[in-house]
Structure formats: C-alpha cells, structure tokens
Amino acid sequence: MRIKAQVAMVMHLDKCIGCHTCSVTCKNTWTNRSGTEYMWFNNVETRPGPGYPRRWEDTDRYKGGWKLHNGELKLRAGGPITKLANIFYNPNMAKLDEFYEPWTYDYDNLIHSPKSENLPVARPVSQITGEYIDKPEWGSNWDDDLAGGSEIVPLDPNVEKLQEHIQMEYEKTFMMYLPRICEHCLNPSCVASCPAGALYKRDEDGIVLVDHDACRGWRFCQNGCPYHKVYYNWKTHKAEKCNFCYPRTEAGLPTICSETCVGRIRYIGVVLYDADKVKAAASVEDPQDLYEAQLGCFLDPFDPEIQEKAREHGINDAWLEAAKESPVYKMAMKWKIALPLHPEYRTLPMVWYVPPLSPIMNHITNEDELNTDGYIPAVDQMRIPVEYLASILSAGDTNVIRKVLLKLTAMRVYMRGKTVGGIDEFRQSELVTQAATSPEEIEDMARLLGIAKYNERFVIPTGRREMDDDLYEQQGTCSLEELAPREGVNPAYGYMKVRENL
Amino acid sequence: MVHIFWWVIFPYITLTIMILGLLYRYAFRQLSWAAPSTEIFEKKWLKIGSPLFHWGIIIAFIGHVMGMVIPHDFYLSIGVSDHLYHIGAIAGGGLAGLMVVAGLIILLIRKATIDPVRVHATFADFFTVLMLIFVAGTGTYMTLIYNTTVVAYEYRETIGPWFRSLFTLTPAYGLMTGVPLIFKIHVASAFALFASIPFTKLVHIFSFPVRYPARAPQQYRHRSNYRRQGL
Ligand code: SF4
Ligand code: SF4
Numbered sequence: 001m002r003i004k005a006q007v008a009m010v011m012h013l014d015k016c017i018g019c020h021t022c023s024v025t026c027k028n029t030w031t032n033r034s035g036t037e038y039m040w041f042n043n044v045e046t047r048p049g050p051g052y053p054r055r056w057e058d059t060d061r062y063k064g065g066w067k068l069h070n071g072e073l074k075l076r077a078g079g080p081i082t083k084l085a086n087i088f089y090n091p092n093m094a095k096l097d098e099f100y101e102p103w104t105y106d107y108d109n110l111i112h113s114p115k116s117e118n119l120p121v122a123r124p125v126s127q128i129t130g131e132y133i134d135k136p137e138w139g140s141n142w143d144d145d146l147a148g149g150s151e152i153v154p155l156d157p158n159v160e161k162l163q164e165h166i167q168m169e170y171e172k173t174f175m176m177y178l179p180r181i182c183e184h185c186l187n188p189s190c191v192a193s194c195p196a197g198a199l200y201k202r203d204e205d206g207i208v209l210v211d212h213d214a215c216r217g218w219r220f221c222q223n224g225c226p227y228h229k230v231y232y233n234w235k236t237h238k239a240e241k242c243n244f245c246y247p248r249t250e251a252g253l254p255t256i257c258s259e260t261c262v263g264r265i266r267y268i269g270v271v272l273y274d275a276d277k278v279k280a281a282a283s284v285e286d287p288q289d290l291y292e293a294q295l296g297c298f299l300d301p302f303d304p305e306i307q308e309k310a311r312e313h314g315i316n317d318a319w320l321e322a323a324k325e326s327p328v329y330k331m332a333m334k335w336k337i338a339l340p341l342h343p344e345y346r347t348l349p350m351v352w353y354v355p356p357l358s359p360i361m362n363h364i365t366n367e368d369e370l371n372t373d374g375y376i377p378a379v380d381q382m383r384i385p386v387e388y389l390a391s392i393l394s395a396g397d398t399n400v401i402r403k404v405l406l407k408l409t410a411m412r413v414y415m416r417g418k419t420v421g422g423i424d425e426f427r428q429s430e431l432v433t434q435a436a437t438s439p440e441e442i443e444d445m446a447r448l449l450g451i452a453k454y455n456e457r458f459v460i461p462t463g464r465r466e467m468d469d470d471l472y473e474q475q476g477t478c479s480l481e482e483l484a485p486r487e488g489v490n491p492a493y494g495y496m497k498v499r500e501n502l
Numbered sequence: 503m504v505h506i507f508w509w510v511i512f513p514y515i516t517l518t519i520m521i522l523g524l525l526y527r528y529a530f531r532q533l534s535w536a537a538p539s540t541e542i543f544e545k546k547w548l549k550i551g552s553p554l555f556h557w558g559i560i561i562a563f564i565g566h567v568m569g570m571v572i573p574h575d576f577y578l579s580i581g582v583s584d585h586l587y588h589i590g591a592i593a594g595g596g597l598a599g600l601m602v603v604a605g606l607i608i609l610l611i612r613k614a615t616i617d618p619v620r621v622h623a624t625f626a627d628f629f630t631v632l633m634l635i636f637v638a639g640t641g642t643y644m645t646l647i648y649n650t651t652v653v654a655y656e657y658r659e660t661i662g663p664w665f666r667s668l669f670t671l672t673p674a675y676g677l678m679t680g681v682p683l684i685f686k687i688h689v690a691s692a693f694a695l696f697a698s699i700p701f702t703k704l705v706h707i708f709s710f711p712v713r714y715p716a717r718a719p720q721q722y723r724h725r726s727n728y729r730r731q732g733l
Contacts, residue, residue, distance in 0.1 A: 004722075080715035087711075088556040089541065089549050096618075098540045128543070128618045192719035195711035200723040211723075216709045217536035234543065234622065237536040275722075463725075 002275040003299060003306070003313045006186070006206030007249055007268065007460065008328045008351055010338045011179055012449055013356040014408070015263040018145065018177040020044050022257035022266075026181075029245070029256045035235025037102035039129045040140050041242035042257045044179040048388065049148065050155035051178075052140040053098040055344070058156040063092040064226030065189050065345030066282060073283045075192055075224065075348065083195055083220055092223045093310045096234075100138045102127040128234070146175050158391040171198045174383040176356050178392070179265070181257065182242035183341065183349030184208050186273060186297060187282040190241070193224025196261035198239070204314075205270075205462060206242045206350065212223040215239050226345035250463025269326030269459045270319055271333065271350075272299040272310060274478040278348060287344040287395040294340060298333050301326070327448055328352065335445055337404050344395040353393055354449070355401055357408055358383040372429040375413055379405045399454075406435040411442045411449075508690055509675035513668055516697035523700025524708065537706035538627075543618040547608055555605025561598035562641070565591065570665045574658035584669055588654045592645055599642030606635045626702040633695050640688040655682060661689060 026042040045051045059065060063077035077083070077092050105122035113120035124133045143152045153159060184201075188208050191199040198214035199221055201207070208229075210221075217237035221230040230241045245255035249268070253259065258266035274297055281293040299306045301323035310320060316437060323329065331354065338352035360378045366478040379402060380386065386398045386405070394400040410431050417426055425433060427439060437445075527535060541548055569591065577587055610631050613623050649655060660677045667674040678686065699705060 004564065073718075084711070084714065088552045089545075091549075093541055095545055095546075119726065129621045189721070191721050194721075195714040197711075197714070197717060197721055201720040203722050203724045213532035215536065216706060216711070217539055219539055219541065232542050234540070234618075236533065237538040238533070278720075396684070398580065 001309060003272055003310045003315065004203060004206060004275050005310075005315050005319050005323070006184070006271050006273055008184065008271055008332075008350040008352065008426045009181070009255075009258070010267040010269075010328050010331045010352045010354065012265045012267070012331075012338075012354040013176060013178070014354065014449075015265040016043055016044070016177040016179055016356075017263045018046065019262050020141070021260050021262050022179055023140075025260040026242075028049075030243070033235075034127070035233040036231070036240060038096060038099045038140075039137070039230070039231040039233075039240060041240075042179065042181045042475070043140055044177055046141075046144050046146055046158045047176050047178050047392070048153045048156040048174075049143045049146070050157075051150065051180075052100075053094050053228050054138070054159055055098075055155060056226075059226060059345070061092070062094060062226075062228065064221040064223055064228065065347055066187070067346070068283060068285065069285070070384065071285070073187075073279065075189055076226075077193065077220070080195070083193070083218075087195070087218060088155070090223070092220060093219055094223060094228070096128070097138070099231075100140060100142070101133070101136075105135050106132070119416065131436070135324070137214055143446070146173065156260075157408055158388060161391050161396075162385065162387055172383075174358060174385070176384055179257075180229070180341070181351060182208060182225075182244070183227055183253075183347065184242075184244055185350060185352045186275075186278045186348035187346065188225075189345070190221040190225040190230050192218040194218070194239075195220060199230075202246075205244075205246070205249065207246050207249070208241070209243055209246070210239045210241060212236075212238050215365050226342065226347060227349070246463075251461055252460050252462040254458040254460060258458065260489060264457065267327035267448075267457045269328035270323045270461060271326060271329050271331075272301055272306065272315070272323050273297045274299060282346045282348055287346075288397040288400075290343040290346060290348075291340060291394055291397070291400060294343065295333060295336075296453055298329070301329065316464060318461040319464070322459050325459045327457060327459060330444070330448060335407070335441065337407055338443070339393040339400065341393060342395070343393075347350075354408070355389045355393055355404055356384065357405060372417075372426055372431045374433060375409050376406070376431055379409055403436070406431070407437050407445075410435040410437055411445050414439060414442045415446050415450075423488065505675050505679055509664065509678040510673045512690065513673070513693050514727070516693040517668075519697040520699050523697075524705065527700050527705060535705055535709065536703075537709070540619045540622070544612060544616045547612040547616070551605045551608030551612060551732060552604075554601045554665070555609060558598045558601025558605055559638075561594065562602055562638070565595045565598060569658060570662050573666075574656075574662065576656075584656065587658075592649055592654075595645040596642065599638060599645055602638040603635065603642055606631055610635065627696075629698065630702045630704055633691070633698065637688065637691050638693055640684060640691065644684055644688060648682070652682075655685065657681070657685060662686060679709045 022042045023040055023044055027040065030041055031037070031039040040052065041051050049187050051057065055246050056062065059076060065076050067076045068074070078086070103124045103126050107122050110118050110122050124136050125131070126133050127198065142148065146153065173499060174452050184205070184207055188199070188201060191208065193199075195218045196214050196216045197215070198211045200209060200211065202209060215238040217232070217239070219232050221239050221241075222228070222232050224230070232241050233240050235444050245253075245257075248255060248259075248435075254266070257266055262394075277297045281297050282290070284290055284293045299310075301307070301320060307320050328338070332352040338354045340349045340352055342349070360383070382405065386401050387396075389401045390396050390398045413431065414426050432438065542557075613619055613627065613631065660681050664674050664677040667677075678689075699707070
C-alpha cells in the first residue's frame with residue numbers, strides 16, 4: 001500500500017448559473033499573457049454542445065486517454081515508440097482553430113480615428129497575427145446558452161451517441177452547464193504521454209504540473225489528455241495547464257475559480273488513496289465498472305490503521321484531519337452523489353460532478369396530492385435525458401445516474417416536507433429505500449449542498465512546507481541559493497543528516 | 503596559413519562556441535530550450551515537410567557517421583569494396599539529401615507564406631532554414647551530381663581522417679588541401695552551422711527523448727525534494 005493524498009474538487013452542477021466568473025478570474029490569474037490567450041484552464045460549456053475545444057470528447061479523432069488492449073492499459077494515441085515515430089508531426093493534435101483564434105479589438109480607433117461621417121468602430125484584431133479579422137467565427141463560448149441552436153448542438157459527440165433524437169424545439173429542449181478544469185487524474189495520460197518526462201503528479205497533493213524547464217515542446221500532452229486540458233503555448237513552445245492554483249492551495253486557500261464561484265458550486269477537499277491500486281483500477285475490463293473501481297482506490301480516513309500507515313508515508317495530522325472533514329470524501333465516496341467526468345477515458349479523474357436535477361417533462365398536475373413515491377417515476381422523465389448524463393458521467397450506465405438523481409430528489413422531497421410540510425411517511429417510503437438514504441444523511445447533504453458554508457466547502461490543509469525543506473538551513477539564504485546547494489556544501493551536515501537528528 | 507585557418511582554427515572556434523553556448527543555454531536558459539513547433543497553426547504542409555526533413559536528416563546523419571567516423575580500412579576489412587560503398591553512399595545519401603532539401607523547401611515556403619507562422623518566425627529561424635538548405639544542398643549536389651559526373655571522390659581518405667584528427671587534438675589539416683572546393687564549402691558551412699546551434703531552435707536536436715520508452719509511464723515528484731533524491 002502506497003498512501004498518497006490528493007486535493008480534489010466536486011462541482012455541484014445544479015447550482016452552476018453559467019456566469020463564467022470562474023473562467024474570467026482564472027484567466028486573469030494565469031493566462032493573460034501572450035501565447036496563452038486561447039487557453040482557458042477553466043471553461044464553462046453549455047451542454048449539449050461541442051465544448052471547447054470543439055468536440056474534445058471525440059476520442060477517435062484526438063486519441064486522448066487510455067484504452068484497454070488485450071487487458072493491458074495503453075495510451076490511445078500509441079505508446080512511446082509510436083510517439084517517437086510521430087514526433088515530427090503529430091497527426092492527432094488539434095489546430096488552434098479547434099480552440100479558436102484569440103482576438104482583441106482595435107479600441108485605439110475609437111479615440112484616434114479622424115473625423116468621419118460614420119461612427120468609428122473597434123474592429124476585431126487577431127492576437128496571433130495582429131491582422132484584422134473580418135468576422136470572428138468561433139470562440140470558447142460561441143455556443144453559450146445553446147446559442148448555436150440546432151446547427152451546433154448535433155456536433156456534441158454525446159448527442160451522436162444518444163439513441164433518441166434530441167428535441168430542439170424551445171419548449172422541449174434541455175440545457176446544462178459543465179464547468180471544466182484539469183481533472184488532476186490519478187492515472188493521468190498527459191503525464192504518460194510526455195516524452196520529456198516534464199509532466200508529473202505531485203506526491204503530496206496529487207496536483208499534476210508541467211516542469212517548464214524540462215518541457216521540450218513535443219506537444220503529445222495536448223491531445224494525450226482526453227479532456228484536452230493541456231495547452232501548447234505558441235510563444236514559449238511549452239505546455240501549460242491548470243495547476244489547481246497550487247500557490248493558493250498550499251496556503252490553505254481554495255483555487256481562484258472556487259473562491260470566486262458565484263453559484264458556490266465548488267468544493268475542495270483532501271482524499272487519501274492507494275497509489276498501488278490505481279493501475280488495476282484503470283484496467284478493469286468493462287468501462288462501466290471504472291467508477292466503482294476508482295472508488296475502490298480511496299481509503300477511509302477514519303480507519304486508525306489507515307491513519308497509521310498514512311503517517312508512515314509522510315502525511316501529517318493536519319492532512320489526516322482535513323481528510324475526515326473533506327467535502328469531496330463525503331460527496332463522492334460516502335454519499336456517492338458526485339461522479340467522475342467520462343470515467344471511460346481511464347485516467348481516474350479527480351474533479352467530481354453532482355449531476356443536475358432538471359424540470360420534469362410531463363408536469364406533475366396536482367402537486368398537492370402527490371405522495372413521496374410519486375416522485376420516483378419523475379426521475380426518469382426529467383428534461384435532461386438520463387442517457388445524456390450517463391454518457392458524460394458514467395460511461396453510459398444510466399443506473400448510476402438514476403441512483404444519484406433519486407437521492408437528490410429524495411433530499412428535495414424530504415426538505416420540502418420539513419419546511420413546507422405536506423409530505424407523507426417519508427421514512428418508510430419507497431423513495432427512501434430506492435435512493436438508499438436516510439433522513440440523517442439527507443440533512444447532512446442538504447447542509448453541505450444547500451447552505452454551503454465557505455469553510456465547509458473548502459477544507460484545505462496548508463502545504464506542509466515545514467516538512468520538506470530544511471528551513472533552519474534556509475533562514476537567511478539569499479537568491480544565490482540556486483547556485484549553492486541549499487543544505488550547504490558539506491554533505492555530512494546536509495539536509496538528510498539534519499532530518500535524522502531531529 | 504589559409505589552410506590552418508579553415509581546417510584547424512575555424513573548426514575549433516565553431517565547436518567551442520557550440521559547446522560553450524549549449525552548456526550556457528542548458529544551465530541558464532532552460533525555459534527557452536524546446537522544439538519550437540508551429541503545428542498548432544498549420545498542419546497540412548507540416549505533415550509533408552517536417553517528416554521529410556527530419557527523417558532525411560536522421561538518415562544523413564547516419565550516413566555521415568559511416569563516411570566520416572568509420573575508417574576506410576574498416577570497410578575493406580569487412581569486405582565492402584569501394585565500388586559497393588559508393589553505390590550505397592550515392593543511393594542512400596542521395597535519397598536522404600533529396601528528402602532533406604525537399605522538406606526544407608516546403609518548410610521554408612510554409613514559414614514565409616502562412617501568416618501566423620511567418621509572424622512568429624524570428625531571424626534565427628529563417629537563418630537556420632536557409633543555412634540548412636545551403637549545407638544540405640551542397641551535400642546533395644556532391645553526392646548525386648559531382649560523384650556521378652566528375653569523380654566518385656574518396657573522402658574517406660581525406661575528409662574522414664581529418665575530421666577524426668580534430669577530436670584527437672592532432673588536426674591533420676594537410677589532408678584537406680587537395681579536397682575539391684565543393685567539399686570544402688560543404689564542410690566549412692557545416693561548421694558555421696554548428697556554431698549557430700546554441701542560438702537557434704536547433705538545440706532541440708540534443709533533446710530527442712531517447713529515454714522515454716524505458717521510463718515508467720506515471721511520474722510522481724516530491725515538491726521540493728525531487729532533485730535531492732535524484733528523481
Ligand atoms: S485532466 Fe489533467 S491530469 Fe488528467 S490527463 Fe488531462 S491534463 Fe492530465
Ligand atoms: S463561477 Fe461558478 S456558477 Fe459561475 S459559471 Fe463558474 S462554476 Fe458556474
């Protein structure tokens with residue numbers, strides 16, 4: 001058993017209002033330099049829709065993630081030898097157009113244009129070439145709120161998979177938001193795709209980062225990530241990706257997207273997992289078993305044996321305490337209402353989603369007479385087809401989605417009964433049984449999901465700086481430290497020795 | 503004196519610039535050390551040009567090792583006659599040369615005409631491509647045309663030993679005096695190209711990720727200890 005800690009996120013999609021505040025604050029923090037204009041470490045997609053970059057879920061095209069080949073886990077785009085053979089031209093890599101050509105506006109013209117008959121306009125200017133663009137034709141959120149209509153929606157690879165025809169008439173259609181960041185996967189295919197070994201997963205918090213000194217711009221990570229969350233900086237020729245705002249999380253603060261999330265949909269917490277189980281979990285035969293297999297990797301933070309082992313692996317008490325309070329542990333592992341995005345990519349993603357409830361298609365006519373169990377069939381008639389959610393969140397297994405929706409519905413019904421009344425016999429109802437929940441659990445859930453206090457949403461221990469550096473030696477060292485070894489030149493008094501003597 | 507300059511001083515100066523420059527850039531300018539791909543802007547031409555050029559130059563590199571590094575006597579001792587060698591060299595070298603030159607020309611046109619690529623191409627980028635075209639062009643000319651129309655020149659008796667003598671620090675510049683001019687130009691321009699490597703994108707030659715197939719797919723790193731632990 002190799003216990004590691006992971007800082008993970010849950011997004012409660014019911015509450016996302018699609019305001020893009022997260023994307024904007026993220027951009028202003030990380031990607032407002034030239035070379036990064038087209039990158040959105042955080043983006044919010046309207047679903048159904050092709051997303052950003054366009055059709056990123058089309059694994060046949062971009063060949064991201066892993067596949068099972070004779071029971072062996074293989075990169076879909078091919079292993080190291082294939083990669084080296086394709087290093088001079090990567091057939092699977094997306095062009096900038098699949099994201100979009102970033103542009104700004106010629107604002108200067110508004111101020112300095114000579115006197116003329118017509119009002120001066122600020123024409124769009126490409127941020128790549130500096131030339132005017134006559135007509136921008138695509139952007140990261142071009143199809144926001146289904147603005148692309150029936151032309152754009154069918155481009156969604158999940159829609160293609162759906163058996164039934166999706167209703168596009170205004171009264172019948174459905175829509176939801178899907179905010180996305182890097183998943184900081186347990187089995188990241190971006191890391192495995194990097195010929196230079198520049199991408200890595202941090203031991204202590206599981207954050208997946210790019211070492212820019214080591215990155216050589218081979219760009220296999222860009223399409224190697226099935227979520228398309230690694231971006232090639234055309235200016236520095238290095239890869240960049242969401243870094244889970246590690247300078248903030250190390251200080252115990254939530255990522256900037258979570259901090260500023262208007263809907264308060266985001267939760268951050270620590271989970272403990274067994275790194276030795278990851279490979280087997282990612283290699284189960286049936287993609288629909290991946291969800292359960294992934295859950296099998298996580299460890300119970302309340303188990304004293306696990307705690308003991310975790311300490312041996314250098315996880316300190318602050319982290320163990322945080323793991324117990326972790327909202328991610330509660331929602332994803334305990335209550336099982338949060339699901340991984342596209343588990344079939346076999347990367348074991350670590351940003352989990354609580355699927356959204358949606359209005360019921362055939363309106364419940366007489367709500368007053370409806371008893372608790374009357375809500376059960378309603379779950380299958382919600383506007384967002386269960387199949388669609390299943391195609392995104394459970395490799396097509398509608399049972400998983402149905403269970404979660406039942407639980408969320410039970411929560412609504414119960415809380416409604418509690419505050420408004422008019423609900424019969426909740427404890428014995430079929431709904432509670434089918435949702436496999438209890439009023440106690442529901443009250444906990446309602447508090448975390450509904451009230452969502454800041455310090456319950458974000459339980460982030462600080463970065464254990466005191467554990468891994470020789471702070472005593474470092475006090476008073478200067479910027480020359482990169483030239484001289486920090487722990488001093490005499491190995492006998494170096495870092496390890498000091499550590500041993502403590 | 504002229505010979506000493508071109509076949510002793512010049513090679514050593516250029517190689518020194520290359521080695522010191524590379525070391526400096528490796529130590530202090532890692533952030534700029536990358537294969538500066540423009541694939542994100544344009545794929546169609548790159549698909550043809552880049553593999554042609556790169557595979558061509560890899561074959562050409564192997565050819566140069568066979569011609570410059572492996573001594574003539576070795577071939578004779580394993581029974582490869584001069585005739586056989588030259589047929590192989592002309593066919594293999596000619597093919598590689600054509601691939602390199604064709605690939606480079608495609609890449610150059612691409613660099614000059616595709617807007618986003620051109621806008622972000624630096625002087626160094628154009629210099630590199632033009633220089634490579636010159637070196638590869640003379641090389642291909644020698645292999646395909648000079649060798650077949652004038653004389654199949656036996657460089658393994660002159661340029662080869664001279665090249666090896668540079669590395670034993672006993673430069674036998676006398677060997678170079680009688681070499682045909684076109685060969686001299688090819689060699690000298692190649693050394694000039696070597697000197698430019700640390701200042702251009704060519705540094706990525708030295709990062710070909712040979713260790714990738716052998717390493718574990720997943721990489722874990724401790725935040726601040728990984729260098730010390732030698733991971
Ligand atoms: S989601 Fe993040 S960690 Fe997972 S493969 Fe993509 S870039 Fe890597
Ligand atoms: S800030 Fe929050 S509510 Fe707004 S789009 Fe982002 S995730 Fe959704």
